[in-house]
Amino acid sequence: MNEEFNKPYDPKAVEEKIYNEWEKSGYFNPDNLPHADKGPFTIALPPPNITGTLHMGHALNATIQDILIRKKRMEGYKALWIPGTDHAGIATQNIVEKQLKKENISRHQLGKEKFLEKIWEWKEKYGDMILGQLKKMGSSCDWSRAAFTMNPQYSKAVQSAFRQYYDKGWIYRGERIVNWCPRCGTSLSDLELEYIEEKSKLWRIKYSIKKTNNLQPITNDFIVVATARPETILGDSAVAVNPKDERYKDLIGKIIILPIQNREIPVVADIAVEKEFGTGVVKVTPAHDFTDAEIGERHKLPAYKIIDERGRMTVESGEFCNGLKIAECREKVIKKLKELNLIEKEEDHTHSVAKCYRCEGTVEPLPSLQWFLKMSELAKLAIEAVESGKVRFHPQRWEKVYLDWLKNIKDWCISRQIWWGHKIPIEGSEDVLDTWFSSALWPFATLGWPAQCEPTTDDKRQTTRCKSKEGGDLAQFYPTQVLSTARDIINLWVARMVYSGIEFMDKEPFNNVIIHATILTKDGKRMSKSLGTGIDPMILIDKYGADATRFGLIWQSMGGQDIHWAEEHVMAGKKFANKLWNISRFVLTKTGDSFVSKIDAGDIKDEASRELLKKLESTKESVNKDIDNYDFGQALHTLYNFVWKEFADKYIEYSKDKNSEEVFSVLSFSLLTVLKTLHPFMPFITEEIYQNLPNKNAEFLMVEEISN
RNA sequence: GGGCGCUUAGCUCAGUGGCAGAGCACCUCGUUUACACCGAGGGGGUCAUAGGUUCAAAUCCUAUAGCGCCCACCA
Numbered sequence: 001m002n003e004e005f006n007k008p009y010d011p012k013a014v015e016e017k018i019y020n021e022w023e024k025s026g027y028f029n030p031d032n033l034p035h036a037d038k039g040p041f042t043i044a045l046p047p048p049n050i051t052g053t054l055h056m057g058h059a060l061n062a063t064i065q066d067i068l069i070r071k072k073r074m075e076g077y078k079a080l081w082i083p084g085t086d087h088a089g090i091a092t093q094n095i096v097e098k099q100l101k102k103e104n105i106s107r108h109q110l111g112k113e114k115f116l117e118k119i120w121e122w123k124e125k126y127g128d129m130i131l132g133q134l135k136k137m138g139s140s141c142d143w144s145r146a147a148f149t150m151n152p153q154y155s156k157a158v159q160s161a162f163r164q165y166y167d168k169g170w171i172y173r174g175e176r177i178v179n180w181c182p183r184c185g186t187s188l189s190d191l192e193l194e195y196i197e198e199k200s201k202l203w204r205i206k207y208s209i210k211k212t213n214n215l216q217p218i219t220n221d222f223i224v225v226a227t228a229r230p231e232t233i234l235g236d237s238a239v240a241v242n243p244k245d246e247r248y249k250d251l252i253g254k255i256i257i258l259p260i261q262n263r264e265i266p267v268v269a270d271i272a273v274e275k276e277f278g279t280g281v282v283k284v285t286p287a288h289d290f291t292d293a294e295i296g297e298r299h300k301l302p303a304y305k306i307i308d309e310r311g312r313m314t315v316e317s318g319e320f321c322n323g324l325k326i327a328e329c330r331e332k333v334i335k336k337l338k339e340l341n342l343i344e345k346e347e348d349h350t351h352s353v354a355k356c357y358r359c360e361g362t363v364e365p366l367p368s369l370q371w372f373l374k375m376s377e378l379a380k381l382a383i384e385a386v387e388s389g390k391v392r393f394h395p396q397r398w399e400k401v402y403l404d405w406l407k408n409i410k411d412w413c414i415s416r417q418i419w420w421g422h423k424i425p426i427e428g429s430e431d432v433l434d435t436w437f438s439s440a441l442w443p444f445a446t447l448g449w450p451a452q453c454e455p456t457t458d459d460k461r462q463t464t465r466c467k468s469k470e471g472g473d474l475a476q477f478y479p480t481q482v483l484s485t486a487r488d489i490i491n492l493w494v495a496r497m498v499y500s501g502i503e504f505m506d507k508e509p510f511n512n513v514i515i516h517a518t519i520l521t522k523d524g525k526r527m528s529k530s531l532g533t534g535i536d537p538m539i540l541i542d543k544y545g546a547d548a549t550r551f552g553l554i555w556q557s558m559g560g561q562d563i564h565w566a567e568e569h570v571m572a573g574k575k576f577a578n579k580l581w582n583i584s585r586f587v588l589t590k591t592g593d594s595f596v597s598k599i600d601a602g603d604i605k606d607e608a609s610r611e612l613l614k615k616l617e618s619t620k621e622s623v624n625k626d627i628d629n630y631d632f633g634q635a636l637h638t639l640y641n642f643v644w645k646e647f648a649d650k651y652i653e654y655s656k657d658k659n660s661e662e663v664f665s666v667l668s669f670s671l672l673t674v675l676k677t678l679h680p681f682m683p684f685i686t687e688e689i690y691q692n693l694p695n696k697n698a699e700f701l702m703v704e705e706i707s708n
Numbered sequence: 709g710g711g712c713g714c715u716u717a718g719c720u721c722a723g724u725g726g727c728a729g730a731g732c733a734c735c736u737c738g739u740u741u742a743c744a745c746c747g748a749g750g751g752g753g754u755c756a757u758a759g760g761u762u763c764a765a766a767u768c769c770u771a772u773a774g775c776g777c778c779c780a781c782c783a
Contacts, residue, residue, distance in 0.1 A: 008745060195779095202783085227783060240783095272781065282783045291781035351782050397712065401778070404711080408780090487778085522720080524776065555731075558722060561713080562776080566720040568732045575745045586742030637722075637730070652742075 009581035011545025014688045029142045030078040041077040042480040044443045049088035050126045051095050054133045056519040059537035062137045063550045064484045070680040074706040080477050082446045084147035085127045089435030090358045093420040096122050112419050119420050138546050138683045147446040149438045157445035158422045158438045170374040177293045178368050178413050182311030183361035186417040191492045195352040202349035203230050206342045210255040226278025231330040234317040235306035238284040243269035268299045371415035379406045382499040385508050394630045395560040398515045405491040440496035443480050443509035447473040465506050479507050484514040514630050519563045547682035548573035558633040577685050584689045587671045594664040595694045597672050609666040612651045676706050
């Protein structure tokens, strides 16, 4: 027995050494697996953004995927886990910009070329750091295939995808109201907004009605509109009421004198107006509100762009506020209206405001010339994939989130006015693509699409399809089997991968989607770096070891429920590792040269031994079943219970005064079986113990054969 | 406004029709050579509330309350 086999178990002495041995073996690459006689089993790691380091969610997700990959590898599949990182457009640009700001440099001072160099430097540093952290977790990824969403070959995939959409007429350019982040200076898609509740005011403002002639009696000489954004008065081009609202029936068609601007605008009837809200009269600002834009279109109203891309009032807003910031203009307008005695009432009002998901600045709807991808056909593909059951979510309830979004989808604004990203491959456009445009291609772009394709024409769908070249990765490893990811990117990413896979590869990119738990603080708050409520998985690894950290994460993942993080389960994992360590020492000391790796259960006569083997068998079955159902926590509980209660407390105690070959064989066989079954969950310690067995079947436990 | 999830021991959570469970914490005993990161034993719960179905409800149904999340054209 190895003299390292001292007590207690020390993960630090083991984990790095074992990981290096695994890497050296080459077995993370399925091409090198000695007995992979079953089909390929592929998982594409959701590429972490290069914006920082890994958090608990990444750690949980890496563990889940590693469990699946390691189990399949041991079962004889050509197991491939493709790792990589995402360039994460706006997020990365912002973080590098912040970095520069500390040195008092703006990206504009630096210039585009130099700035992009800085980002590439950042990418090298943090990209490597992230991959290093995945290794510390024990992730058995094939690093030789590591991908990055801005690698040269990946860029080719992005261009091919764009071209194919363009050739089909699904990409178009248009001046439309988009979500605009003045701080980032770019458009955003609907999914890139975060809404937060803000306390504000609702102002009731009097708009006077123009007298047409003296013969027409008018009941009031003004009407009252309610608004939360008085500064947009400057861009009003109508006032609208509900056509069925009896109160305002006579008003439809009348002319209103817009305050401050003194512009004449009509009263229109539109179904978008709710009779019950506010006064039932709404001001219409077609350039700066999505609903108002629709009303404007229906009534052919002019759109005055009064707010510009920097969040300042434009010339078109008039001399009154020209050049002011939005908030300044609001103050000024309110002051003026008060002077004119046009504010009837000012009341407290809470409403949700759209914020940029990357910088938290307020997003302004404004008209802008952008590129769009037509979604109607693509959405159909993604909907069908889930409704037909070809793609399944676990837990299933997330399918609703996916389908609800796809069924109400709008065209996707794919252009961004930032520097870091894939340039739109059209002459004269400086825009880059939404970072999710490239992420959407991940499951096949990482495997060599489109280089490994022979294009074939599909008349039915009038599209060029990819027929994967034989022998290449794409033919061999696409589609992947499972995707495991966080719930907040179901639509942002999962849905887009599904239709992209079908559109370009004619095959869903995966059949099963695991939506793993979200990890919250103990009192149910979001873990956040800025609030200091986050927990760094690397610190846990340092304190308790990677196996214990993985144990703690999985122990708490039950049925996809959110996890209120409790560190004591990681400590339990550390104790369990130590228990296993001592069990192994006992078994190895006791059995010595009699250690056997195979037994014939039928030959065992001893009653307690037969009983243990029965329980061992049912534990194995139960664990396999649970993993197949993605009930990882349940599987670990079952295994833990067997090892500690049945094997250690009962059988090992029983075996102490027995010295028969029969008992020795049951002890050794049970230990080996436990190591194999537990290896996907706690790979380091199980591998280390395996290395100390007197006779073993394989070079590494990682490639030991197990049956399912 | 719509949707989803949760509420079980001090804490974190399993348990989906048949005697209330685990980990941690707590108490008692135990320096038996695998392990004190241990072993043997123990205390502790009106299963959010109200009503219903059933021989039987933590579990199924209805309503209510609280917590959390998501979506929406919240003027």
